[in-house]
Each structure stands twice: as C-alpha cells, then as structure tokens.
Amino acid sequence: DAEITQSPRHKITETGRQVTLACHQTWNHNNMFWYRQDLGHGLRLIHYSYGVQDTNKGEVSDGYSVSRSNTEDLPLTLESAASSQTSVYFCASSEDRSQPQHFGDGTRLSIL
Amino acid sequence: AQKVTQAQTEISVVEKEDVTLDCVYETRDTTYYLFWYKQPPSGELVFLIRRNSFDEQNEISGRYSWNFQKSTSSFNFTITASQVVDSAVYFCALSEAFSTNAGKSTFGDGTTLTVKP
Numbered sequence: 478d479a480e481i482t483q484s485p486r487h488k489i490t491e492t493g494r495q496v497t498l499a500c501h502q503t504w505n506h507n508n509m510f511w512y513r514q515d516l517g518h519g520l521r522l523i524h525y526s527y528g529v530q531d532t533n534k535g536e537v538s539d540g541y542s543v544s545r546s547n548t549e550d551l552p553l554t555l556e557s558a559a560s561s562q563t564s565v566y567f568c569a570s571s572e573d574r575s576q577p578q579h580f581g582d583g584t585r586l587s588i589l
Numbered sequence: 590a591q592k593v594t595q596a597q598t599e600i601s602v603v604e605k606e607d608v609t610l611d612c613v614y615e616t617r618d619t620t621y622y623l624f625w626y627k628q629p630p631s632g633e634l635v636f637l638i639r640r641n642s643f644d645e646q647n648e649i650s651g652r653y654s655w656n657f658q659k660s661t662s663s664f665n666f667t668i669t670a671s672q673v674v675d676s677a678v679y680f681c682a683l684s685e686a687f688s689t690n691a692g693k694s695t696f697g698d699g700t701t702l703t704v705k706p
Binding site: 508510512518519520522525527535565567569573574575576577578579580582583 | 622624626632633634635636639641680684685686692693694696697698699
C-alpha cells in the first residue's frame with residue numbers, strides 16, 4: 478500500500494542548530510505540503526510543492542526551507558532552530574487540488 | 590482569499606447524544622472542494638469526506654452525515670448517537686480550483702469534540 482512517512486517521529490535539539498525533517502511518499506503525488514500544528518492555531522502551512530523543482534512559501538515560512546529534487550521526497554529544513562519552532566510538524570501529499578491530502582504521522586520537534 | 594471558520598473551539602457531549610460541528614467558508618472561486626478530517630488523540634490526521642462545489646447533495650455514512658449549503662457557505666458535520674471513539678479534533682478544509690491559491694488547502698482551527706461515557 479502507498480504511504481507517506483515522516484522521520485524522525487520525535488526530535489530534541491538546541492537553539493541555533495540546523496534541523497532537517499524528512500518526508501517520503503510512495504503515492505507518486507505531485508503535490509506535497511508541510512504544516513506545523515500548535516495549540517490554538519490548527520494547521521498552518523509552511524511550504525508546499527507542486528512538483529519536482531517547484532517550491533512555494535506558505536503562511537509561516539520564515540526560518541524554514543524545502544527542496545524538491547524528486548517526486549517522493551520533500552525535506553523540511555530549519556536553518557537555525559528557534560524555541561518558537563517547537564511544534565508538531567505534518568507532511569502531506571495529494572494527487573491534485575480536488576483530492577484530499579494524505580498525512581504522515583507527524584514529527585514532534587522540541588527546541589531547547 | 591480563502592478562509593475557513595470553525596467557530597466551536599470545544600464541544601463536550603454525553604455518549605449517544607447527537608452533535609453538529611459547524612464549518613463556514615469564504616471563497617471567490619466558483620469551483621472549490623471542501624473536506625473534513627479527523628485527528629484522534631493518537632495524533633494522526635484521517636480524511637473523512639470530500640465535497641465539490643457543484644454537488645450539494647447531503648451525504649450520510651453510518652452515524653456521520655454532512656450538510657453542504659452554498660447559500661450559507663456552510664459544510665456542517667453531524668454525528669448521530671455519538672460514541673467515546675468519536676472524541677477527536679475535527680478539521681474542515683477548503684481547496685480552490687482556479688485561484689492563485691489553487692492546489693493548497695486552508696484549514697479551520699479545528700473543533701475538539703469530547704464524548705463522555
């Protein structure tokens with residue numbers, strides 16, 4: 478069965494460090510998304526991609542970057558981690574704009 | 590700009606009660622898609638239903654039903670005879686077909702439903 482996997486599931490790091498969260502999907506979807514989820518804010522879009530070499534900023538993109546070198550992967554990088562980036566991060570993919578998104582299980586990131 | 594409002598932050602009911610979760614949306618597109626997702630306490634996000642803007646038929650799936658009304662820009666979700674397993678955060682989402690926002694979904698802030706035994 479096709480799936481979307483995130484790694485690691487949990488990570489603790491220190492402020493100022495670079496952190497990369499992995500997202501891998503086997504749906505062969507062109508659309509991929511990164512969200513963060515914080516209490517009281519629901520899901521906020523960080524970055525998204527409509528295909529290889531395409532990346533776009535979402536509503537909370539400052540301090541984050543993504544790259545899309547193949548269809549399957551959209552890694553999310555925190556260039557210099559800040560305590561405000563402590564959150565649960567979800568990766569998702571979809572076939573196209575009319576279809577629902579398939580979500581990974583999330584990565585709980587704590588920045589101390 | 591697209592926007593989704595879930596005005597009910599938290600709802601608490603007793604098992605077997607019916608409960609309706611409200612979702613109101615804003616969009617300028619004439620073609621759009623609406624979704625409901627469930628996030629149980631275990632944390633994963635599960636897709637429940639999709640509706641497109643040109644299909645206003647209500648949908649029923651077991652104890653779940655959805656009422657889509659374009660006239661009021663609402664896509665409400667009703668759980669009949671709620672059960673403890675229904676306890677979760679429920680998100681409503683909107684995806685536009687043709688605007689510059691097309692391809693990405695806007696999520697509401699979610700409604701936390703607690704069903705007590």
